[in-house]
Amino acid sequence: MTDVVADDPILETDFIKEMSRQMRALDTYGTYAGYSIEKLLDPFVLTKEKKADIPIVGDPDEETLARVKCFYNAIAVLIEKECRQLAVPLIHLTHEGFGRALITVGYLVVIDKTLRDVHRFGFPTLSKMKDEADKLLSIAIERIGKHPDVAGM
Numbered sequence: 191m192t193d194v195v196a197d198d199p200i201l202e203t204d205f206i207k208e209m210s211r212q213m214r215a216l217d218t219y220g221t222y223a224g225y226s227i228e229k230l231l232d233p234f235v236l237t238k239e240k241k242a243d244i245p246i247v248g249d250p251d252e253e254t255l256a257r258v259k260c261f262y263n264a265i266a267v268l269i270e271k272e273c274r275q276l277a278v279p280l281i282h283l284t285h286e287g288f289g290r291a292l293i294t295v296g297y298l299v300v301i302d303k304t305l306r307d308v309h310r311f312g313f314p315t316l317s318k319m320k321d322e323a324d325k326l327l328s329i330a331i332e333r334i335g336k337h338p339d340v341a342g343m
Contacts, residue, residue: 200316201227205323208267209234212260233257234319236312250287250309258283258311262291262301265323269295269330275342277330283308293330296342300330 200206210227217223222230234257236244250258262279269277275295283289287308293301303326305311313319334341 200320203320204268204271205264205320205327206231206316208264209260209319212264212267216256216260231316231319234261234312235315236310237314241310241312244310246307248287248309249285250283250311254309254311255281255283258291258305258308261311261319261323262293262303265301265326265330266293268323268327269293269300269334272327272331273334273341275334281305295330295334296340298333298337298340298342300333300341301326 206227210230213230214222233253259279259281262281266277266279269275273295277293277295277300280292280294281289282292283305287306289305289308291301291303291305292299313322
């Protein structure tokens with residue numbers, strides 16, 4: 191389990207709430223119905239010990255791919271909330287776990303992230319995951335601000 195306690199303020203952030211929604215949306219069989227947010231997002235937290243248990247070379251499984259998509263979908267939703275334009279995430283990966291994550295708004299590519307070793311996708315803490323999402327979100331909003339005509343605004 192993560193080091194996050196139930197009353198941690200990070201659990202009240204828009205990003206963590208959206209990650210929770212995205213994870214529950216993937217749950218077609220209701221497996222996560224009784225899960226707390228901490229337990230639901232625990233697979234995103236890869237401590238050094240957990241990462242050491244994962245082989246350096248490997249192919250990502252479906253659950254890992256779903257988590258990658260969930261992360262970028264959540265960022266896309268936050269972009270939409272901020273700029274009121276449709277943000278479309280696209281994840282393209284090889285079977286070996288290498289590829290790209292793109293998010294477009296209109297004709298503008300607002301996020302272009304190279305992905306490597308996706309089978310080891312995760313963050314040391316939920317706070318670090320939120321920091322990475324905030325960084326990507328600010329880049330996207332800045333690009334939309336610089337090129338509103340291309341973004342369709």
